[in-house]
Amino acid sequence: MRIGASAPQHIFLGDVQGCADELDELLERAQQRFGADFVLHLVGDLINRGPRNLQALTRVRELSDCGRAHYILGNHEIAFLMVAFELRPLGPRDSFGDVLQSSEASDWLEWLRRRPLAECGELGGEPFAMVHAAVHPEWRLEDLAHHAGSAEALLADDDTSSAVRLLSQDPSGAAPGSPRDVLGRLTCCRSVLAAGWSSELPKNGAEAWHTAWCRHGHGYGVVYGHWALQGLHLAPGLRGLDTGCVHHGRGRTGYLTAWLPSSHDGPGRQSRFGLPDDSLWQIPARRRYYDF
Numbered sequence: 620m621r622i623g624a625s626a627p628q629h630i631f632l633g634d635v636q637g638c639a640d641e642l643d644e645l646l647e648r649a650q651q652r653f654g655a656d657f658v659l660h661l662v663g664d665l666i667n668r669g670p671r672n673l674q675a676l677t678r679v680r681e682l683s684d685c686g687r688a689h690y691i692l693g694n695h696e697i698a699f700l701m702v703a704f705e706l707r708p709l710g711p712r713d714s715f716g717d718v719l720q721s722s723e724a725s726d727w728l729e730w731l732r733r734r735p736l737a738e739c740g741e742l743g744g745e746p747f748a749m750v751h752a753a754v755h756p757e758w759r760l761e762d763l764a765h766h767a768g769s770a771e772a773l774l775a776d777d778d779t780s781s782a783v784r785l786l787s788q789d790p791s792g793a794a795p796g797s798p799r800d801v802l803g804r805l806t807c808c809r810s811v812l813a814a815g816w817s818s819e820l821p822k823n824g825a826e827a828w829h830t831a832w833c834r835h836g837h838g839y840g841v842v843y844g845h846w847a848l849q850g851l852h853l854a855p856g857l858r859g860l861d862t863g864c865v866h867h868g869r870g871r872t873g874y875l876t877a878w879l880p881s882s883h884d885g886p887g888r889q890s891r892f893g894l895p896d897d898s899l900w901q902i903p904a905r906r907r908y909y910d911f
Contacts, residue, residue, distance in 0.1 A: 620651075621875045622740075622767065626658075627658050627882065628649075628651065628652075628656060628657040628658070628879060629655040629658050629660060629879070629880060629898050630645075630649060630657055630658070630659050630660065630877050630879050630900075631647070631662070631749065631842050631858065631860060631877065631878040631879075631880070632659060632660065632661050632662065632726070632843045632875070632876075632878075633662055633665045633861045633864075633875065633876045633877070634662065634663070634664040634665075634666070634693065634845065634847070634861045634863075634864070634865075635661070635664065635665045635666075635670055635675055635843045635864065635875060636664050636666065636668045636669045636679075636695065636864065636907075637665075637666050637667060637668060637669025637670055637672040637675055637714055637715070637877060637908075638660070638669040638671075638675070638864045638865055638867040638875060638904065638908065639669070639670075639671035639672075639674035639675040639678065639903050640671070641679060641864055641904060641905065642675050642721065642875065642902075643678065644666075644900050644902050645672075645721070645766045645875060645900065646659075646678065646879055648902075650898065654781045654785040655687070656728070656866055658686075658687050658688065658689070658728070658763065659682055659688040659690075660689045660690075660738065660749055661679060661680070661688065661689070661690040661691065662686075662693065662694075662749060662750070662751055662842060662843060662844035662845075662860055662861070663688065663690075663691050663692050663693025663694075663696060663750075663751030663752075663844060663845070664693035664694065664695045664696070664700060664751065664844060664845065665679060665693070665695075665696070665788075665800070666695055666696060666715050666718065666856065666860075666910065667695035667698060667699065667712075667713060667714055667715050668695070668707055668714055668863075668865045669714060669908050670714065670727060670908060671710075671716045671717070672714060672715045672717055672718050672722055673718050676718065681910045683774075686843065686893065688740050688787070689735075689749075690734055690773075691735050691736055691737060691738055691749060691750065691751060692731070692734050692735070692751065692806060692904045693751035693752070693764070693844065693908070694751065694752065694806040694807050694845065695715075695802075696731055696734070697786070697802070697806055698710075698713065699715050699719075699731060699790075700719065700728070700731060700732055700786060701786050702715075702719065702772075703719065703724070703728045704728075704783050704786060704880070706783065706786055706787055712859060714877055718867050723740075726816060727827040730884075731910060732774045732775055732782055733774070733775040735771055736750070736751075736767040736770055736771050736784065736801075736805045736806070737749065737750045737754075737763055737764065737767035737803065737805060738772075739760055739763060739764045741889035742840070742880050743880075743881075744911070745839075745840065745891055745892065746838060746839035746840070747748070747761055747839055747840045747841070747842065747891075747892070748839055748840070749759060749785060749841075749842040749843070750763070750767075750805050750842075751805060751806045751843065751844055751845050752804070752805060752806050752807050752808045752809065752826040752828075752843060752844070753804055753805065753808035753809065753811075753816070753832075753845075754804075754828070754832060754841060755804060755816075756828065756831035756832040758833060758862065760837075760838075760839045761824075761836065762774070764775065766796070766801045767773065767801065769798050769801065770785070770792030770798040770799075770802045770805070771797075773798055774786075781849040783909065785798055785799055785802065790802070790803030790807070795815065796856075803816070803818075804816050807845075808828050808844055809821070809827065809828065809845070810822075810825040810826060810827055810828060811825060811826060811828045811829065811831050811896045812824060812825045816828065818888055820848065820886055823873050826889050829841070829843075829846050829852070829857055829859075830856070833854075833856065833857075837856070839856075840856045840857065840858070840890075840891070840892035841856065841857055841858070842858045842860065843857075843858070843859055843860070843861075844859070844860050844861040845861055846859060846861050847861045847862070847863035847866050848863075849861070850861045850863070851876060851899075853877045853894060853896055855890075855892060855893060855894060855896070855904070856892045857892070858874045858892065860877070860878055861874040861876075862874040862903070865904070865908045865909075866905030866908075867903075867906070867907055867908060868904075868906070868907025869907075870909070872903065873903070873906070873908075874902060874903055874904065875901070875902040875904070876900070876902075877900040877901075877902075877903050878896075878898060878899055879898045879899070879900065880898060881898060884909065893895060896903055
């Protein structure tokens with residue numbers, strides 16, 4: 620996908636996690652500002668923990684069906700798939716029962732397992748990737764597209780046994796670079812060691828995945844979510860957009876955060892992944908959602 624100066628406004632959105640009221644507020648603001656001339660890019664975790672997952676999915680699918688939304692899978696979508704395939708029970712923290720109990724539950728399962736794990740493209744000629752959690756520090760953009768595509772193909776296979784086998788595997792025992800390892804890294808990773816990756820916060824010699832990624836001087840930017848405890852992360856080449864909307868009231872103020880990169884291509888334009896960058900919208904959480 621190439622996004623240029625004549626394109627509609629592109630809006631990259633952090634983790635919604637079932638906070639459909641805040642999503643609707645953001646969409647209303649976008650409608651008032653841009654009319655129908657905008658495209659939404661969602662970093663995953665559209666569902667779970669919050670109260671209105673079916674509503675959030677419906678809004679995004681409506682936009683996706685007319686080419687105005689790009690939505691990738693996060694760890695909470697993977698959790699939904701595992702419950703739907705009866706690979707684990709619905710947990711006390713899972714709130715996507717409204718989707719599972721709907722008359723369209725099987726259709727949602729089929730639609731979700733066919734969502735991508737990464738989006739790769741260009742913003743005004745600048746290469747970028749959108750993932751939920753992380754990329755391998757050494758991956759070039761073409762490496763990311765290749766590895767993500769291998770795992771996506773298994774999830775979306777017409778023979779559902781391919782998806783079930785993939786999701787049944789323990790990511791901690793998966794071979795490096797295998798589809799299950801890639802699926803885990805893209806949707807769960809926060810820290811890295813020489814020997815692999817972890818969903819835990821950096822400790823005991825591990826470092827944030829994006830710290831290691833930056834050392835390689837890649838020529839593409841990354842938009843990601845997943846890390847509410849880190850909060851908004853604006854750094855050269857990086858836009859981390861999970862600001863914990865669903866975690867509002869747990870000792871913090873939660874926001875739904877969107878990044879609106881400039882479409883201006885005139886003289887003096889800085890990199891879209893450069894700093895300073897104030898091209899953000901933040902929708903405050905309406906109430907406390909998450910009681911765990």
